[in-house]
Amino acid sequence: MTVVALSGLRGGVGTTSLVAALGFALHGLQQRVLMLDLQPRNLLRLHCNLALDAPQGWATADQDAEGGWSEALLEVVEGLYLLPFGRLEAGALIALEQRQQARSHEWTQRLQQLQAHFDWILLDMPARLPGGQAGVPLLPEPVTRIRVLEADAACHALLSTEGAGEDYLLVNRFDPISQLQRDLLLLWGERQAHLIPQVIHRDEAMACALAWKSPVGYYAPDSLATHDVRSLATWLLAQGAQG
Amino acid sequence: MAQDDRRQRSDDIARLKQRLGEEDMPYQDISREGELLAACRRWPLLAETEGWSTGSQPDDKAPRV
Numbered sequence: 001m002t003v004v005a006l007s008g009l010r011g012g013v014g015t016t017s018l019v020a021a022l023g024f025a026l027h028g029l030q031q032r033v034l035m036l037d038l039q040p041r042n043l044l045r046l047h048c049n050l051a052l053d054a055p056q057g058w059a060t061a062d063q064d065a066e067g068g069w070s071e072a073l074l075e076v077v078e079g080l081y082l083l084p085f086g087r088l089e090a091g092a093l094i095a096l097e098q099r100q101q102a103r104s105h106e107w108t109q110r111l112q113q114l115q116a117h118f119d120w121i122l123l124d125m126p127a128r129l130p131g132g133q134a135g136v137p138l139l140p141e142p143v144t145r146i147r148v149l150e151a152d153a154a155c156h157a158l159l160s161t162e163g164a165g166e167d168y169l170l171v172n173r174f175d176p177i178s179q180l181q182r183d184l185l186l187l188w189g190e191r192q193a194h195l196i197p198q199v200i201h202r203d204e205a206m207a208c209a210l211a212w213k214s215p216v217g218y219y220a221p222d223s224l225a226t227h228d229v230r231s232l233a234t235w236l237l238a239q240g241a242q243g
Numbered sequence: 244m245a246q247d248d249r250r251q252r253s254d255d256i257a258r259l260k261q262r263l264g265e266e267d268m269p270y271q272d273i274s275r276e277g278e279l280l281a282a283c284r285r286w287p288l289l290a291e292t293e294g295w296s297t298g299s300q301p302d303d304k305a306p307r308v
Contacts, residue, residue: 153288160292183282187289190279 057086
């Protein structure tokens, strides 16, 4: 089993839609996949056609009955599962963050429980500040970390000032018409050893997929973004085979 | 993809080096360096992160503080 943690280098780079798209693509390659939402904003579920007002998730289940987090596991289609975050009120969210700080290895144990059932567990993580962030759980090693970024000046500045450590870098919403984006990709290709050699192109289908409440691969199987994500899934499989 | 082309080119050079048995052969990808140079001339932020002196702006478009 491989755990892949995806988080934005900054917010708003399209991480959640990528998690859904990648989960769908890996499932299409006959892999058993769990998509796990660790973002309190709880949006990943919308790619799996859950109702907007559905409150269920691992955090709410755990609140109702301690240890009940896995009750919220949903089968999207055979072999593709989703564990939504759930909807917590502000007070409950603060309590959860405090508990996660006190029991920082909670998710390590939970992922160990899950690992027998899946080939891949994809984590939708919040964009992190340097030095970690309250409420973001510690993860087991080894975990493949992917930082999602756009080829723009803000991401370049953050890469230069904060770096991304050993994390892989995945360029999302790449637009080859843009001179700036081409220049940044060229520079990153030279300077960033962990840049994934597959970009996800800017594609309206990716934005439409959420409005259609599905992963992009289901909404638009022949779109450019779907092809890109499929190549990314194949690349990840190859990395797993090497590792 | 353009990046693949570049990788392919690097592979060709690696193979050529192997063939010649000249591990230390000095080689510079001039076209790529030229592209990087042009990118840094276009964008002061890129130049700054590449360690270029930012004392003078490359053109008059950039605001002066």
